[in-house]
Amino acid sequence: MFKTSLGEGAELRPLTPDLAEEFATHMDRGREFIGRHVAIADVVADADAARRFLETYADKAAADTGRIWGIWLDGTLVGGVLFRAMDFRMETAEAGCWLEPAALGKGLVTRAVTAIIDWAVEVRGIHRVDWWASTRNAPSIAVAERLGMTKEGVVREAYLHRGERYDMEIWSVLAPEWRAARDA
Structure with a gap:
């Protein structure tokens, strides 16, 4: 896994189990906002749950089936991105994100x-990156659009969150499309 500057005081680096306390504190700051659309806010209820969650991703990284990174802004963890799933036989990955309210409007998630898509495509040989977003999650849909992804359709009532079923949009970008857009 890598770490990189995102510019303007922001950094992307791996979220590892030793950061569970910081991760839990971050989630406490943004729980209600993040939890409107993303289950991570409910899963990471405290430091122990944060550690278990991050251990799951450490196991995924060891098995090469997923990755998770945090976004730090001026030294404070404010969000993150992940590959919920990675399948190198099929050359696919599913990306996702979350961000606390204090970090909105700075382009952090898009950057x-x-x-991570650059890394997946250029370093790891991923051909297709998927992005799932609730039809009610306009900011996440806007990220997919800014990334040049293609909306492929809507999966009806595919996501059960806080006792309610949500329709999910599926977006994707293929490696040749990603490279062409980046190089343009």
């Missing part, structure tokens, strides 16, 4: 997802 962070750009960095």
